Amino acid sequence: MTAPDAGTLDADLIRSRVESDWNRIVELLSRKIALQSVSAKGITAEHMKRSAEFVADELKLVGVDAKVVQATNEDGTPGAWEVIGSRIVSPDAPTVLLYAHHDVQPVPDASAWNTDPFVATEIDGRLYGRGSADDGGGIAIHSGALKALGDDLKVNVKVFIEGEEEMGSPSFIPFVSAHKDEFAADVIIVADSGNWAADIPSLTTSLRGNTTVDVTVRGLKHPVHSGQYGGPILDSNTLAAMLISSLYNENGELAVPGVASEEPVGGLQQDVDETGVRADAGVVDGYVLAGTGSLASRLWTKPSLTVIGFDAQPVEGSFNVISPETRFRLSLRTAPSQRPEEAQSALMDYLKRSAPFGAEVEVEAGENGMGWAMDPNAEATKDALEAMEEAFGVAPINQGQGGSIPFIPELQRLFPDAQVLVTGPEDPKANAHSPNESISLPGLKDNVITEALLLDKLGKADK
Structure with missing residues (x-):
């Protein structure tokens, strides 16, 4: 891959730009939470269209030529409201597809929350609200990274913000197949996973x-x-x-x-803490965890x-x-x-x-x-790990996920030459899909910085 310009931006410069833009990033996320974009109430409904239009407008503010398109299901019926867009800097530059989703999980019992689930509330450095982490945080990361790079962006960017991920993406494949030119990329960044901790970054290495x-x-x-x-x-x-x-x-x-x-893809840098797993899962005291080998392998691979x-x-x-x-x-x-x-x-x-x-x-x-496994030796993987360490100030601890995200292997199948990176705004305290969902604001800031640094590295002339 070649790019129009050489060199990389200084991490301190990127951090300074993100700091200057921080209030806007948090406000974007707060407004997104208030939209109540619950796809379970109808992926074709007006509230989901409003959510997509909001995201498209926010992407336009950071230079993306974004639009809202309604997908079509395999049976020909109307599907989800999707956001697609691009920002092209040069025909010779590598192309990166940025993915997130704008729909959120329902709130079956608001009384189980300590705050109003659809009013962004900051407590002790975390922003609470449904969709704050999953996946409003992913949208905020993309927006913040593109704003931080500004005219220094050296890669072509394509964006896809899905409107039905929480419903199993029924119109995903028909939509992507109908818009292949708008998805084709050298690198795909899926910002819908999480980090080892709020202050320790991770690439997601595999999905079962x-x-x-x-x-x-x-x-x-x-x-x-x-x-x-x-x-x-x-x-x-x-x-x-x-x-x-x-x-x-x-x-x-x-x-x-x-x-x-x-075994864990790319090797195991640190095993999963059994005490934490037992506490998070509510395991009874006398139960002995089944299986042999690392706990990580039993949970991930x-x-x-x-x-x-x-x-x-x-x-x-x-x-x-x-x-x-x-x-x-x-x-x-x-x-x-x-x-x-x-x-x-x-x-x-x-x-x-x-x-x-x-x-x-x-x-x-x-x-x-189908499951998915990262290529640990890909150039994009090495760039991502470097960007994470520069942004967070600590070495990443990569982790697999025991669950499945079917559209990721489908993306890899449709675009076999693309390098796929799975990142995201969540951490073990995020409570995605559960009451009191939240996102670490310091962690979000470091994630924005990470993605900006990564996009800059991917655009280096010697790639």
């Missing part, structure tokens, strides 16, 4: 994929009395429990042939299986009968680099051939989502 299967276990053709037939005939709930338990070894690790396991649905007779109203069949749903989080279809097939094959006592087992395939 996911797949689901529905399983029916049948031991009888009809219910029978437990006193008359119990003993030689096991109820289907017990058979289902036996089948599920057979998926694990003695250490509580998933042990299904063909379901892959990986090794597969995990969860029974997310189980059809059984409720305790209230139960009676002495042997249940003939039981249905349950399994959700499998797959290693970042394994195709979910491959893992799903291996799981289905195992379930079918492992029926306890010869019971009938039927397995129905569900949806799949």
Whole structure:
């Protein structure tokens, strides 16, 4: 890649510019929170259009030729209100796509909040409000970084601010496919993840994929009395429990042939703190965490299986009968680099051939989502890590994510030559999707500085 100018801007100069623009950045985020951009109330609704228009107007203020476009779902129905735009500095410069989303999670119970969820409230260096971190913070980072660079910007910038990420992005692929020229880039920065801590930066190195299967276990053709037939005939709930338990070894690790396991991508700089995990998850005192190896690998890159649905007779109203069949749903989080279809097939094959006592087992395939793994050796990765250390003043501690963000591997599939970087405004105290969501303001400032430095590095003439 080549750029129109050489050299990099001084980190102190960038910090000074961000400091001068700081009130505007916080005000932007505060106004965004007040818009109540809850996509669950209707991705095509007027409040979501207003949210998109607000973001587009803010991007125009920092030099982006932005516009609001309504997506179309695969079935042809109207989709989300999306924001796309660009700022082109030179046909010879590298191109960077900046991603964030403007929709937010609902607030089912405002009484669970300590503040009004849609009024930005600063307390002890954190700004509270729904969408403050997820992903209003991402929008603020992009805006602040572009403002800080100003006329010193040396890369072409394309912007996509999505309007339905919290709803699973149903019109994402049709929209991107219809606007490929407006998405094509050398580097894609997805600002929708988080840092190790508010004062310790991270690149997200990997995301697990996911797949689901529905399983029916049948031991009888009809219910029978437990006193008359119990003993030689096991109820289907017990058979289902036996089948599920057979998926694990003695250490509580998933042990299904063909379901892959990986170690943390790019190496492990620091393991996850078990005390923090136990406290955050509400683990009971006597429970021993399952699995072996680093806790990070168990959370980020090794597969995990969860029974997310189980059809059984409720305790209230139960009676002495042997249940003939039981249905349950399994959700499998797959290693970042394994195709979910491959893992799903291996799981289905195992379930079918492992029926306890010869019971009938039927397995129905569900949806799949591909995982993603960062290229730790890419030039953009090295630039990002350098920018983080310069901005935060400490070395990054990279981390994977155990969950899935399906559109990231889809972006990588559509643009296979692009280097993808996953950054973001969150930290362990952000409470995204939960009551009292917040963003660290010092952390946000360092994130803005990081992205400005990164964009400057990506535009160096020797790239």
